[in-house]
Amino acid sequence: MMRIALDQREVQKWGKMCAKHPSSAVVAMLLRRAGSARVLETTYGEGRFYLVHRPPFLAGVDPARRQWLVRPDLFFEMPVQIFLEKLARGEVAVPRIDTVVCDPPWGRGEYRKRPHFAAARAVGSPQQIVECSAKVAELLGAKHFILHFDRVPAIEGMDAEAVVEFKPFTRYLNAGRTVTFFVLYSL
């Protein structure tokens, strides 16, 4: 298993786009390692993860249709829990996918008495979103699952092939633990 620690400022030295979008640079690195050409993200958001490298085929699931920075080829406007049910019942048609990506909202419920945006955006718990996303990967017959989370969970039927410990550089929200993990699992 490959395990590396990266500081955001190191990633930003990789090039212009990496300087602007360091987390997208880490995702690009893992997608290349996995040889992923056909990707579905279960927490699509703005599609920010694909600014550095846009896979040839890109699908997204998210309960909210946001202002996309990268337009997906296919989009399902629903929580991953519902998507999983529909997929299991054969009610959604999804072409071949080789990698499923999951970047759930997580974090404390509030920051300085204001709701923390990440937690406020979640439909269901982060753990539930991760579990459903892993099941989506299994049902779709994907070969890889990429998770961005605050820890490296063990997932049944999957092996962690590469772990990138990512230390963001931030002047704010700096209380406590700030390291996040990008994990490439193989199925």
Ligand SMILES: C[S@@+](CC[C@H](N)C(=O)[O-])C[C@H]1O[C@@H](n2cnc3c(N)ncnc32)[C@H](O)[C@@H]1O
């Ligand atoms: C941290 S953001 C993901 C950002 C994304 N990786 C990007 O590159 O733009 C988390 C996203 O998960 C979505 N979300 C919240 N609950 C969800 C659920 N139950 N199923 C799927 N997506 C969910 C939110 O709407 C939000 O867009």
